[in-house]
Amino acid sequence: MSRPERFAKAQYVPSHALITGASGGLGRALALHYARAGTHLTLWGRNEQRLEAVAASCRQQGSEVTCHVLALTDLDAGIALFRKDDSRLPVDLLILNAGVSDIRPEGSVTETVEAVKEAALVNYAAPVTLATEAASAMALRKQGRIVFMGSVAAHHDLPFASAYSSSKAGLSRFATCLHAAMAPHKVGVTLIEPGYIDTAMSRRLDGARPFLVSAEKAAALIAEAAARKRAVLIFPRLFTLLKLVSILVPRPIAHRLLRLAKVKQKAL
Ligand SMILES: NC(=O)c1ccc[n+]([C@@H]2O[C@H](COP(=O)([O-])OP(=O)(O)OC[C@H]3O[C@@H](n4cnc5c(N)ncnc54)[C@H](OP(=O)(O)O)[C@@H]3O)[C@@H](O)[C@H]2O)c1
Incomplete structure (x- = not known):
């Protein structure tokens, strides 16, 4: 492709x-x-007040905005709502960004059953079912882009965040499978695997956030990757190196090192 x-x-x-x-x-x-003017935004979230505040800022920039308040743990409601939104105005960019993270409570051997269930539904089941619905509609139209928000946590066996790490790892495989399936149909599928982004999610962590990226910079990088229909974007780039290291280091050694990590989170 030319410049x-x-x-x-x-x-x-x-x-x-x-x-x-x-x-x-x-x-x-x-x-x-x-x-911007000419782009209709459909915004989903749970907190109505904050969602409406975002919508108001987007309208000021010229967009028409529709908001929907829903919990993605209700998979059927999500699919029904996507069908409604897509039939009202065909979605040409779907960004599956919502996610939850959790750390094993201090002193516990495992995460809670509730946290594991929520991560499985919000981080994996909801995005893959919504993406499937979107991909089949976009393939018929021979255009569209789907973006999955993964995490570099998918690259490592995090003993203190098994549900987060594994739900993002499952999402990562689904995204690259869908990329392979959709390329002949002109539908772009992009997996984003960021390190730390400066948001409420990472601010909850009690400790250092190396190579922190602002939400605005992350959004620009994600938009560029989606525009180019890239299969995968990992940022900052150093995390690609750490992914390679995790493949090369023998598992017992990696697990011993990961067990030494003292990762805590502040209460919500
Ligand atoms: N921040 C980081 O360092 C980082 C790093 C790697 C990957 N990521 C990923 O980036 C994505 C965005 O995270 P963020 O940092 O922006 O986190 P955030 O500030 O905590 O925002 C999470 C968003 O997901 C929504 N959400 C959570 N649970 C939901 C549910 N059950 N149903 C519907 N919506 C739900 C929240 O809605 P309400 O607020 O309305 O409840 C909120 O809009 C996530 O997928 C996360 O895993 C973040």
Whole structure:
């Protein structure tokens, strides 16, 4: 692809972007990134007040905005709502951003059953079912982009956050499978695997957040990767190296090192 073609793709402006988890953090930054006249935004979140505040800022930038308050733990409600949104105005960019993270409570051997169930539903089951629904509709239209928000946590066996790490690892495999399946149908599928982003999620962690990236910078990087229909974007780049290291280091050694990590989180 020539440089001008690459530039044109990076300038991709969706006509209808649907963003989950748009009520704060990275979802808010993504909504503001895409907000402009000519782009309709459909924003999903749970907290109505914060969602409406994001919508108001996006409207100020010229976008028409529709908001929906729903919990993604209700998979059937999510699918029904996506069908409704897509039939009202075909979605050409779907960003599956909503996610939950949790750390094993201090002194506990495992995470709680409730936290594991929530991570399985919100981080894995909801995005893969919504993406399947979207991909089949987009394939018929021969256009569209789907973005999955993974995490570098997927690259490592985190003993203190098994549900987060494994739900993002499952999501990562689903995303690259879907990328392979959708390429002939002109539908872009992009997996984003960020390190620390400065949002409420990472601020909960009690400790250092190395190579921290602002939500605005992360949104710009994600938008560029989606525009180019990249299969995978890992950022900051150093985390690609750490992924390779985790593949090369023998598992018993990696596990021993990971067990030494003292990761805590502040109460909500
Ligand atoms: N921050 C980081 O360092 C980091 C690093 C790697 C990957 N990520 C990923 O980036 C994505 C965005 O995270 P963030 O940092 O922006 O976190 P955040 O500030 O905690 O925002 C999470 C968003 O997900 C929504 N959400 C959570 N549970 C939900 C549920 N059950 N149903 C519907 N919506 C739900 C929240 O909605 P309400 O607020 O309305 O409840 C909120 O809009 C996540 O997938 C996360 O795993 C974040």
